[in-house]
Structure formats: structure tokens, C-alpha cells
Amino acid sequence: MTEAARRLRRATRTTSVLELGSLLTQFLNGATLVSVLILISIGLAIIFGVMGVINLAHGEFFILGAYTVIAADALGLSAWWGIALAPLVVGLFGALVEVGLIRFLYKRPLETLLATWGLSIVIRQLVRIVFGVGYRASPHPLLGDLKIFGFTYPIYRVFLMAVCLAVIVITFYVFYRTDFGLKIRAITQDVEMAAALAINTSRVYLGTFAFGSALAGLAGALMTPEITISPEAGVNFLARSFFVVILGGIGQLAGVLGGALVVGELETFLSYLISATTAQAAVLLIAIVIIRFRPRGLFGG
Amino acid sequence: MRATRGLPVLAAGALITLGLPLIAGKYYTELLSQALIFGIFAMSLDLMWGYAGVLNFGHAAYFGLGGYLVALLAREVRGFDPSYLGYAFSVLAPAGLAGALGYFLFYSHVTGVYFTIITLVVTMIFQLIVSDWYWLGGMNGLLGVPGFVLRVWPGLGWELDSEVEVYYLLLSVSVLCYLFCRHVVRSPFGLVMAAIKDNPERTEFFGYDTAYLTTIMSMISAGLAGLSGALYAHFSGFVSPPLFGLNFSTDVIVWVAVGGRGTLVGAFVGAVLVNLLKAIISDFLEVLWLLIVGAFFIVTVFFFPDGIVGTLRKLRWPAPRSLPRAASMREGGV
Numbered sequence: 001m002t003e004a005a006r007r008l009r010r011a012t013r014t015t016s017v018l019e020l021g022s023l024l025t026q027f028l029n030g031a032t033l034v035s036v037l038i039l040i041s042i043g044l045a046i047i048f049g050v051m052g053v054i055n056l057a058h059g060e061f062f063i064l065g066a067y068t069v070i071a072a073d074a075l076g077l078s079a080w081w082g083i084a085l086a087p088l089v090v091g092l093f094g095a096l097v098e099v100g101l102i103r104f105l106y107k108r109p110l111e112t113l114l115a116t117w118g119l120s121i122v123i124r125q126l127v128r129i130v131f132g133v134g135y136r137a138s139p140h141p142l143l144g145d146l147k148i149f150g151f152t153y154p155i156y157r158v159f160l161m162a163v164c165l166a167v168i169v170i171t172f173y174v175f176y177r178t179d180f181g182l183k184i185r186a187i188t189q190d191v192e193m194a195a196a197l198a199i200n201t202s203r204v205y206l207g208t209f210a211f212g213s214a215l216a217g218l219a220g221a222l223m224t225p226e227i228t229i230s231p232e233a234g235v236n237f238l239a240r241s242f243f244v245v246i247l248g249g250i251g252q253l254a255g256v257l258g259g260a261l262v263v264g265e266l267e268t269f270l271s272y273l274i275s276a277t278t279a280q281a282a283v284l285l286i287a288i289v290i291i292r293f294r295p296r297g298l299f300g301g
Numbered sequence: 302m303r304a305t306r307g308l309p310v311l312a313a314g315a316l317i318t319l320g321l322p323l324i325a326g327k328y329y330t331e332l333l334s335q336a337l338i339f340g341i342f343a344m345s346l347d348l349m350w351g352y353a354g355v356l357n358f359g360h361a362a363y364f365g366l367g368g369y370l371v372a373l374l375a376r377e378v379r380g381f382d383p384s385y386l387g388y389a390f391s392v393l394a395p396a397g398l399a400g401a402l403g404y405f406l407f408y409s410h411v412t413g414v415y416f417t418i419i420t421l422v423v424t425m426i427f428q429l430i431v432s433d434w435y436w437l438g439g440m441n442g443l444l445g446v447p448g449f450v451l452r453v454w455p456g457l458g459w460e461l462d463s464e465v466e467v468y469y470l471l472l473s474v475s476v477l478c479y480l481f482c483r484h485v486v487r488s489p490f491g492l493v494m495a496a497i498k499d500n501p502e503r504t505e506f507f508g509y510d511t512a513y514l515t516t517i518m519s520m521i522s523a524g525l526a527g528l529s530g531a532l533y534a535h536f537s538g539f540v541s542p543p544l545f546g547l548n549f550s551t552d553v554i555v556w557v558a559v560g561g562r563g564t565l566v567g568a569f570v571g572a573v574l575v576n577l578l579k580a581i582i583s584d585f586l587e588v589l590w591l592l593i594v595g596a597f598f599i600v601t602v603f604f605f606p607d608g609i610v611g612t613l614r615k616l617r618w619p620a621p622r623s624l625p626r627a628a629s630m631r632e633g634g635v
Contacts, residue, residue, distance in 0.1 A: 054414050104603070109414045110356060111602045114558070117551065118598025125591040235547060239422045246415065277433035281426040288405055288419060295409040 021151055026272060027265070032157045032226070034264030035164035038257060039219035041241040041248075042171055043212035045256045048245060050188050050208050053102055054113045057120040058241065059234030061213045064090050064123065065220025066229045067131055069138050079141035079224070086221030087214040094213020098206050106205075120234070127231040138224040160222055167215065168257070174211075175253060184208060240280075243287045249297025258298055263287065318472060322465045330464045332580055336573040337471040338532045341478050343556040343568035345525035350554075351563030352486050353518045354498035358417045359424030360553055363523040365545035366398065367391035367530025369431065372443035372540045385452065388531050395527030396520040403516030410512070412501070421547065428545040442541025446534045471532065475569065478525060482565050485521060494518055555594060558601045561608025570609055 044058050055061075068089050069082030077085075101119065105112040142159060145152040175181040183204050186194040195201050227233060244263050248255025263283060270279035290298065322330045346360045371387040402423065406416055431437050438444075449470055452458030461467050485491050496504045497511050505511045534540050543549060552575075560571025575597075583590050601608070607615060 054418070101599070110417070111606075113356075113414060113417060114554070115599050115602045118595045118602070121551065121591055121595035121598065125588070125595065129588060235425075239425050242418050243422065246418070275433060277429045281429040281433075284422050284426050288423070291411060291419070292405040292409050295411055 024151065025153065026269060028153055028157065030265040030268035032160055033268055034260045035161045036219055036223055036226075037241060037244050037260040037264050038164055039167060039222070040216055040237055041244040041256045041260055042167070042253070043215035043219075044241050045245045045248070045250075045253065046171075046184075047209055047212040049250055049252075050184055051102075051205055052107065052109060053105075053209070054109055054116070055102075055212075056113055056117040056238065057097070057123060058212075058216055059236070059238030060120045060123040060127075061090050061094060061216035061234075062220040062223075062237050063127065063229065063231065063234040064093065065217030065222075066138075066224045066227075066233070067127060067136075067220075068217065069221045069224045070131065070136055070229065073139055079139045082138075082224070083141070083218070083221040087218040090217025090220070091210045091214030093217075095206060095210040097213070098209040102209060103202065103205075124231045124234070131231070133231070135228040135230050138229065140225045142225075156225060160226075163218075163222060167218070171215075172253065180204070180207065239284070243284060246291060247287055247298050252297070255297055262298065322468045327464055330468050332576065333573065334464065334468045334471050334536065335533075336576040337468075337475045337569070338529050338536060339553070339556065339576060340569035340572040341475055341532070342526055342529035343553050343560070343572045344478065344482055344565055345522045345529065346553050347557050347562055347565055347568045348482060348485065348522040348525070349519055350557060351565075352491065352498065353494050353515055355412060355515065355519070356417045356554070357420045357519070357522075358554070359420035359422070359547075359550050360522075360526055361545055361547075361550040362420070362424040362427050363395035363399065363526035364530035364533070364549070364553075365424075365427060365431070365540070366395045367527030368534040368540040368544055369437065369443070369530075370394055370527075371531045371534040372446045373437075375446050376443060388528060391527045391531035392524040393527075395530075396524035399519045399523030400516060403512070403519050407512040407515045407519075412515075421550070424545055424547065424550055428542050428547075431545055432542040438541070440542060442539055444539045446538050446540065448538065449535050467536065471536075474532065478528070479565060479569075482525070486565070490514070490517075551594070551598075555597050555601075557608075559597065559605075559608055561611035561614075564608070564610040564614070567608050567610035574609070 040058070040062055043061075044055065047053050047055050047058075065086040068086040069079055072082035072085060073079065097119065101115055102112065105115060140156070142156040144155045146155045146158050173181075175184065183194070183199050186197070186199060187201055187204055191201060240263060244256060244259035246259075247262060248257070248259030266286065267279055267283045270282055273279070274282070321333060325333065342360075342364055345363075346357060349360075350356045368391070370391045374387050374390065402420070406412070406419060411419065432440050449461040449467055450458050451461065451470070461470055486494070493504065493509055493514055496507075497509070497515060501511050530544070533544075556571035556575050557568050558571070559575055560567030560569065579590060582593065605612070
């Protein structure tokens with residue numbers, strides 16, 4: 001992500017001379033990062049909040065999504081196919097992981113953490129073996145700028161934000177307006193009681209984990225034109241999205257939006273002032289201080 | 302009873318560890334020396350994970366801090382020789398960092414998995430800063446850290462230049478560290494820690510300041526990790542950003558898990574065995590090593606939760622059946 005942040009900086013320097021325009025660009029760059037963080041963190045927050053599972057392989061699900069685009073490109077399919085396939089592929093993979101690994105470790109958070117970390121190491125190494133070490137570039141699906149009132153901005157980033165908005169709407173709809181969402185919320189509140197009311201908890205867990213994984217895969221696929229893809233790119237996003245979830249307050253879907261807003265905008269603005277890497281470190285440090293004074297998250301009760 | 306039964310094991314262990322450099326060549330003696338340093342580091346993690354029930358996923362931050370401090374002192378202070386000042390710094394600074402973290406986390410009741418995630422990020426912060434700042438050597442790290450010197454008086458001391466001398470020095474430091482840790486976990490303080498691990502609410506109810514005690518424990522653990530980092534800097538002659546890395550933090554967890562957490566000795570067993578295995582396997586199967594590490598994680602979690610030493614102890618001294626197991630054990634620990 002350091003590369004992406006660097007690109008964001010470069011973009012800000014070359015765009016507008018006007019102070020207002022550059023400020024707006026800054027804000028939009030931040031909004032792009034916020035959108036991506038939301039896409040990754042929502043999956044993480046759902047899995048964490050509903051199942052109590054800390055998925056340290058979530059970052060690897062993200063890069064699997066990115067490599068799906070690269071694989072699709074190698075097969076001669078367009079990047080759009082890659083982006084459409086990524087959530088399916090990664091969601092299916094997530095379902096397999098749930099059945100093969102996570103299922104045996106419910107209610108044992110530390111063990112889950114270790115097992116998923118082991119899984120993430122294995123995935124990373126397999127990706128290295130299959131796709132090679134080092135950075136990969138992918139075809140850009142949507143080049144060009146959007147021009148409004150003499151102000152230009154890359155159209156792909158606008159598309160990115162639109163997708164993020166759509167995902168938020170869909171997720172909230174699923175959670176608060178469907179039967180499946182009702183079951184999820186029941187399980188979050190009280191697993192035993194939900195099971196006693198004839199809710200098939202293991203099936204809901206499976207669905208939840210697959211859905212969360214699919215979102216991570218989608219995020220990875222969407223980010224391929226924006227970042228340089230490497231097997232190690234996932235860990236970086238993992239750490240930040242965990243902070244988004246913790247800052248937002250665990251178990252609150254809306255908290256993710258707030259947490260992502262804080263982390264994303266803060267990092268973008270700081271990386272304008274200091275080096276991108278130091279900015280990232282500073283944001284994480286600030287997050288730790290915030291957690292000291294608001295352990296239940298910025299928006300937690 | 303237990304002590305007399307353990308005596309032959311102890312004698313055999315002493316013979317093997319003392320005699321090894323005589324039969325092992327230069328390469329394996331150096332490998333063992335490094336494994337001893339890693340063993341001290343692993344033991345410091347075991348203090349937290351095995352005895353306080355809190356897993357630090359960024360324990361490498363303390364190790365790296367200790368190592369970098371020694372390297373910086375060697376570069377910045379003219380005529381610096383590896384006196385005890387460097388060691389003092391490399392113990393106190395990580396302990397201070399752990400104290401600050403404890404204040405920020407344990408006092409806000411951020412424990413368990415949340416603590417684990419945040420420590421994971423702490424070590425990432427260090428790695429980001431160290432690889433980014435030119436003054437700290439950037440990606441190349443810092444070179445030219447002097448070797449070990451045993452100093453009895455300013456100006457009076459001798460350099461350890463053969464790998465066998467270094468091995469014996471590290472062996473004696475390891476034994477001292479082990480005795481220190483054993484003392485800590487068996488002291489009244491250690492017993493309270495065990496109680497906190499088992500049931501923090503009840504311990505707090507008894508009037509113990511659990512946040513304070515856990516912070517103290519993590520400071521001891523961090524100081525020991527910093528010491529091992531300093532030893533490593535002197536041993537290898539240079540430090541670099543991967544010392545802060547997540548991979549290194551991961552490695553140390555594997556060592557403790559394989560050796561057996563909550564045993565102290567297990568940390569050394571794990572560190573030595575895994576590093577030997579790594580040296581042997583990496584020679585011809587570089588690609589597979591990380592796959593094996595990942596598999597280690599999953600396999601130990603599922604089939605081997607007690608590690609080598611823990612399993613052996615269970616075989617030798619099975620737990621009495623009549624004793625009810627603690628609730629936290631039934632639920633699979635913290």
C-alpha cells in the first residue's frame with residue numbers, strides 16, 4: 001500500500017495548482033482509501049462480530065482477489081471478468097476454509113488466530129510459487145478522467161467509490177431486511193438461544209464466512225489497478241482493517257464506516273505532510289492512543 | 302519426588318549441551334549459539350503466553366529494539382565497546398515500551414485477542430519506521446556491531462573470538478536467564494499471574510491489581526527479549542528491519558508452540574529443533590520451508606497443543622484423574 005499512497009501523493013502534486021482543487025483532490029484520495037478500507041473491513045467485522053473469529057488470513061483473501069484478476073488476464077479474459085469472478089472464487093475458497101478449519105475452532109479465539117495465521121503463511125507461499133515472487137501489474141479496466149466544473153479526477157476511483165456505496169447498501173439490506181440477516185443478528189446476540197429456536201447456526205456461520213471472504217476478494221480485485229500487487233500486500237491491509245474494526249467498535253456494522261473514515265482520511269492527509277510510510281505508522285500509533293481512551297471504539301456506547 | 306526423577310534428564314541435558322561444540326563443527330556450533338539466543342527470546346515470549354495467558358504477536362519489536370539500540374550505540378558513541386551499558390539500555394528500553402503499552406492496553410482492559418492484534422501492529426509500526434528512516438540504516442540495516450567482550454573492569458576484559466567460547470558464553474547466559482524465569486514464575490508474583498491467567502475476574506475480586514501485575518510481567522518479558530536482541534546484535538554483527546518483522550514474530554511463536562508453552566525449557570527445545578530443521582531443510586527445499594512453518598501452526602493447534610515438552614511431561618507425570626479441570630482449560634484456554 002505504500003506504493004498506492006505514493007501514487008496518491010504524486011497525483012495530488014500534479015493535479016491542480018488551485019489550493020481548493022488540491023484540497024478536494026486530497027479529500028477524494030482519502031475517500032478512495034476509505035472505500036477500500038470499508039470493503040475489506042466490513043467482511044472482517046461481520047466474521048468477527050457474528051462468529052467471534054479473528055481471521056488473520058483476511059489479508060490473504062484480499063490478495064487472492066487481486067490475483068484472480070491477474071489469472072483471468074492470463075487466460076485472456078478482461079479485467080472486468082476478473083473483478084466479477086473474484087468474489088465468487090474467494091467466497092468459495094472462504095467456504096472451504098470454514099468447513100475445513102474454522103468450524104473446529106469456534107469459541108477458541110486464540111487457536112483460531114494461530115490457525116488462520118498458519119493458513120495465511122501457506123496461502124502467501126502458494127501464491128509465490130504459482131505467480132512468482134515480486135510485484136505484478138494488471139491491466140487497467142477503466143482509464144480516463146471525470147471532468148466536473150473544470151475539476152478532473154480519475155474515473156476509476158469514482159467507480160470504486162460507487163461500488164463501495166453499493167456494497168454498503170446491500171450489506172445493510174441483507175442484515176436488517178432479510179431472513180438471513182435476522183438469523184445472523186439472532187446468533188450474534190445469543191447462539192444457544194438461536195440454535196434452540198431452530199436456526200441452523202453452522203449453516204449461517206458458513207454463509208457469513210463465505211460472504212465476508214467474498215467481500216475481501218472483491219476489494220482485492222477492485223484495487224488491482226491502484227496498487228502494485230505482491231504476495232506480501234495483504235498483511236498491510238489486514239492490520240489497517242483490524243484497526244478500522246476496533247476503532248469503529250466491535251459488533252457494529254455502522255462503526256466500520258466511521259472507523260474507515262478516520263483511518264483513511266487521516267492517513268491520506270498525513271502522507272501529504274510526511275513520508276507515506278511514516279504516515280501509516282503515525283496513524284496506527286494514533287489509533288492505539290484512541291483505544292486507550294475509548295476501548296469500546298469511537299462510536300461504541 | 303519430581304526433582305529426583307528429573308535428575309537423570311538434567312544430567313543428560315547438561316552433558317549434551319556442554320559436549321556438543323566438541324563434536325559439532327564450526328557451522329553447527331554457530332547455529333546452536335544462535336538457537337540459544339533465540340531460545341532466550343522464545344522463553345521471554347513463553348513468560349507472557351504460557352504464564353500470563355496473553356499472546357504477544359509482535360514480540361519481535363522488543364528483540365529488534367534491543368538489537369538496534371546496541372547497534373546505534375556502537376555507531377554513535379566513539380570508541381564504544383560492548384560494555385554492559387549497551388545491555389542495560391537494551392533491557393530497559395523494551396521494558397519501558399512494554400510498560401507504556403501495558404498502560405495503554407491492560408489498563409483499558411484490552412486483553413486477549415485484542416492485545417494480540419495490537420501488538421501485531423506495533424511491530425509493523427517499528428518495521429515501517431526502521432526501513433523508512435535513513436538514520437536508522439533503512440532497508441540495509443546497521444553494520445559493524447562489535448563481537449562479545451567479557452569485561453570485568455573498564456579497560457580490562459577479553460574478546461571472545463572463537464565460536465566455542467561464544468557458545469559457552471551464550472550457554473551460561475541462557476542458564477542464568479532460565480533460572481531467573483523459573484524464579485519469577487514460582488515466586489508469589491508468578492502464582493498470582495497463574496491465577497490471573499486462569500480467571501482474571503476472580504483474581505481482581507480478591508484484591509489484586511491485575512492490570513498492574515500483567516504490565517509488570519510484560520515488562521519482564523520485554524526486557525528479556527531486548528537482552529536477547531542485544532546478544533543477537535553482538536553475535537551476528539549487524540541488525541536489519543526483518544528483526545522487527547512479522548515473520549520473525551511468527552517464528553518465535555512457532556518455537557514456543559512446538560517446544561511447549563508454559564514450560565520455559567520448551568522454548569529452548571523448540572528454538573533449537575526448529576532452527577536445526579530449518580537449516581537442514583532450507584538447504585535443499587527453500588520454497589517449502591514457509592509452507593512447513595504454516596503447517597506447523599495448524600498442526601500444533603489441532604493435534605499438538607502441549608508441544609514436545611508438555612507432551613513428554615504428561616506422559617511422565619499424568620495429571621491425577623480426580624482433580625477437576627479448570628473451566629478455562631475445558632474451553633480450550635484463553
